[in-house]
Amino acid sequence: MLDVGIIGASGYTGVELARILAVHPEVRLTVATSRQYAGRKMAEVFPSLAKRLDVLCENLTVDELLPRADFFFAAVPHKTAMDIVPKLLAAGKKVVDLSADYRLHDQRVYEEWYQPHSSPEFLAEAVYGLPELYRDQIRTARLVANPGCYPTSVILALTPLLREDLIEPGTLVIDSKSGTSGAGRSASVANLYCEVADSFRAYKVGGKHRHTPEIEQELSLAAGAPVRVTFTPHLLPISRGILSTSYATLTPRGAKADIFALYEAAYKDEPFVRVLAPGEQPATHNVRASNCCDIAFALDHRTGRIIVTSAIDNIGKGASGQAVQNMNLMQGFAEGTALMGPACFP
Ligand SMILES: NC(=O)C1=CN([C@@H]2O[C@H](COP(=O)(O)OP(=O)(O)OC[C@H]3O[C@@H](n4cnc5c(N)ncnc54)[C@H](OP(=O)(O)O)[C@@H]3O)[C@@H](O)[C@H]2O)C=CC1
Numbered sequence: 001m002l003d004v005g006i007i008g009a010s011g012y013t014g015v016e017l018a019r020i021l022a023v024h025p026e027v028r029l030t031v032a033t034s035r036q037y038a039g040r041k042m043a044e045v046f047p048s049l050a051k052r053l054d055v056l057c058e059n060l061t062v063d064e065l066l067p068r069a070d071f072f073f074a075a076v077p078h079k080t081a082m083d084i085v086p087k088l089l090a091a092g093k094k095v096v097d098l099s100a101d102y103r104l105h106d107q108r109v110y111e112e113w114y115q116p117h118s119s120p121e122f123l124a125e126a127v128y129g130l131p132e133l134y135r136d137q138i139r140t141a142r143l144v145a146n147p148g149c150y151p152t153s154v155i156l157a158l159t160p161l162l163r164e165d166l167i168e169p170g171t172l173v174i175d176s177k178s179g180t181s182g183a184g185r186s187a188s189v190a191n192l193y194c195e196v197a198d199s200f201r202a203y204k205v206g207g208k209h210r211h212t213p214e215i216e217q218e219l220s221l222a223a224g225a226p227v228r229v230t231f232t233p234h235l236l237p238i239s240r241g242i243l244s245t246s247y248a249t250l251t252p253r254g255a256k257a258d259i260f261a262l263y264e265a266a267y268k269d270e271p272f273v274r275v276l277a278p279g280e281q282p283a284t285h286n287v288r289a290s291n292c293c294d295i296a297f298a299l300d301h302r303t304g305r306i307i308v309t310s311a312i313d314n315i316g317k318g319a320s321g322q323a324v325q326n327m328n329l330m331q332g333f334a335e336g337t338a339l340m341g342p343a344c345f346p
């Protein structure tokens, strides 16, 4: 049995980690942190976990955490994570960090979009935790930077096309729509029911969202050349789920390619990526509470563009499901352990 800790267990990704780990046969959740709920049981704070998980929320320093587990999920906001992760690594622990702190390889880019980095020495070592792209590196990593939710949906959708030079990278436009759990559990006026329900809006329009450089980093690696994208996030009046729609002009090679066969070949052995039959469309309710990413595409012959749609659960494959998938790889467990449950439909 592996002793595992969740740092930031009272957030949306933390409680989703607890839900998944509660049925993981190789793991024992030995410690869970929260400052605001310290002293209360997770199952009391989250009645969904009653009779499924017996662990206390505690407010602990990193030194106090160290003897309590061998493997840690850091599910705290970026900036907070970089104060914690280096101390865990120094004590020989393995870590999956769900924040953005170790996702960008270039310190300069990180500091342009976030803030000064206090442990840039780990940026080169951290493995970007998208198993479909970096499975072998994840297996031997001690620090995995779990991808962002929007980037997961976009990178899985576009990598096969960019690797084969089937789209013009300079024409990429990406519209992503997320449920409000993507904004985390802290109170804010923007996420009140009356602000979100029965409405739909874009935000951080004009290349302002911090996931833009993360998407560009991974798409550039896939293309083998710098890629710039127009990325616009939107807030949906649903609790969980992301739908991304990506538009690009086909290259002459792309116009002749069998794109469905290409997607099928790219993902045929992937347990969590499902390429939909031509004519079908992904929907958030088909991936809800699962670790799946559903992908479909259509060709617009009038404009020579391809439109790729992809759906994930932002706290499933977009965060905690993917984090457990990474832990399974890092520990040598079967990759799908505790993650093979189908989506919760309807
Ligand atoms: N929500 C999502 O869909 C996704 C989130 N992520 C990332 O995962 C991480 C967690 O996100 P999410 O669960 O949504 O966030 P929440 O805001 O819902 O939860 C944050 C958690 O961190 C704890 N926390 C906050 N500040 C501190 C601090 N200074 N020191 C110690 N603990 C702290 C909070 O508990 P308390 O205040 O009680 O200590 C809480 O448990 C973030 O980095 C987020 O960006 C990544 C992908 C998707």
Ligand SMILES: CC(=O)N[C@@H](CCC(=O)OP(=O)(O)O)C(=O)O
Residues within 6 Å of the ligand: 098, 099, 100, 147, 148, 149, 150, 178, 179, 180, 181, 182, 183, 184, 211, 233, 235
């Ligand atoms: C709906 C919403 O607000 N989503 C969040 C992104 C989700 C997230 O948690 O981003 P990281 O994975 O990088 O931490 C946002 O736009 O900032």
